[in-house]
Amino acid sequence: MNERGTGDAVLSCRNLGKCYEQGPESVAVLSGLNLELYPGQRVAIVGSSGSGKSTLLNLLGGLDTPSEGSVWLAGEELSALNEKARGLLRNRALGFVYQFHHLLAEFTALENVCMPLLIGTTPIAEAQRKASELLTRVGLGHRLEHKPSELSGGERQRVAIARALANSPALVLLDEPTGNLDQHTAQGIQELMLELSNSVRTAFLVVTHDPQLAAQMDMTLRLEGGRLVVA
Ligand SMILES: Nc1ncnc2c1ncn2[C@@H]1O[C@H](COP(=O)(O)OP(=O)(O)O)[C@@H](O)[C@H]1O
Numbered sequence: 297m298n299e300r301g302t303g304d305a306v307l308s309c310r311n312l313g314k315c316y317e318q319g320p321e322s323v324a325v326l327s328g329l330n331l332e333l334y335p336g337q338r339v340a341i342v343g344s345s346g347s348g349k350s351t352l353l354n355l356l357g358g359l360d361t362p363s364e365g366s367v368w369l370a371g372e373e374l375s376a377l378n379e380k381a382r383g384l385l386r387n388r389a390l391g392f393v394y395q396f397h398h399l400l401a402e403f404t405a406l407e408n409v410c411m412p413l414l415i416g417t418t419p420i421a422e423a424q425r426k427a428s429e430l431l432t433r434v435g436l437g438h439r440l441e442h443k444p445s446e447l448s449g450g451e452r453q454r455v456a457i458a459r460a461l462a463n464s465p466a467l468v469l470l471d472e473p474t475g476n477l478d479q480h481t482a483q484g485i486q487e488l489m490l491e492l493s494n495s496v497r498t499a500f501l502v503v504t505h506d507p508q509l510a511a512q513m514d515m516t517l518r519l520e521g522g523r524l525v526v527a
């Protein structure tokens with residue numbers, strides 16, 4: 297890896313560290329962490345609760361800043377960008393799926409999926425066409441006008457996945473996407489993710505407690521002592 301990260305990696309980080317200041321104390325959560333992810337690669341991250349998985353995804357997605365080290369997303373070093381440029385890069389290159397869907401309550405499924413496209417300045421008719429196509433692909437073609445409160449937990453996660461894929465990002469980060477679902481629904485979401493990841497060039501980095509989901513990724517890494525090790 298050179299000082300610009302790794303040439304064709306969609307994501308790379310080097311010597312990544314994060315400390316939280318807790319009053320007079322500084323708690324080191326991540327330290328000396330390295331990772332490279334290539335187009336289309338699917339990686340699971342496992343690790344005990346509190347080991348720093350969400351902290352890591354937030355740093356990789358530019359939602360939080362590292363105490364040490366650098367992150368390159370689609371060839372750009374996040375810390376070298378100002379807030380606006382980082383936001384634009386995130387919108388273009390990244391999708392996020394969380395344990396709790398984080399959909400906008402006042403908007404329909406279609407509008408929620410349109411949002412990243414409209415922020416990315418896709419014309420509205422084109423955004424609606426693409427959002428509707430994606431929602432159909434995740435099995436929700438008949439739920440376009442429903443608001444999040446009118447959808448089941450599994451349906452909301454399907455909308456969140458469609459939204460994450462709206463701009464055909466280089467990378468989707470998923471933080472326990474099935475953690476809040478019953479086993480049967482989780483299974484359906486898993487199958488959907490795998491099917492989608494087979495048909496797009498998007499890389500997937502998924503934090504999960506589910507050994508079955510982890511086993512279906514190309515590689516599983518364990519977060520342990522602030523670093524990633526091959527599980
Ligand atoms: N904003 C914060 N301020 C202080 N400590 C935090 C903050 N966020 C997380 N932590 C601490 O960092 C550690 C890792 O948290 P987290 O990344 O959420 O772990 P995981 O997702 O693996 O369960 C935990 O000990 C947690 O208490």
Ligand SMILES: [Mg+2]
Binds near residue numbers: 349350351471
């Ligand atoms: Mg977490």
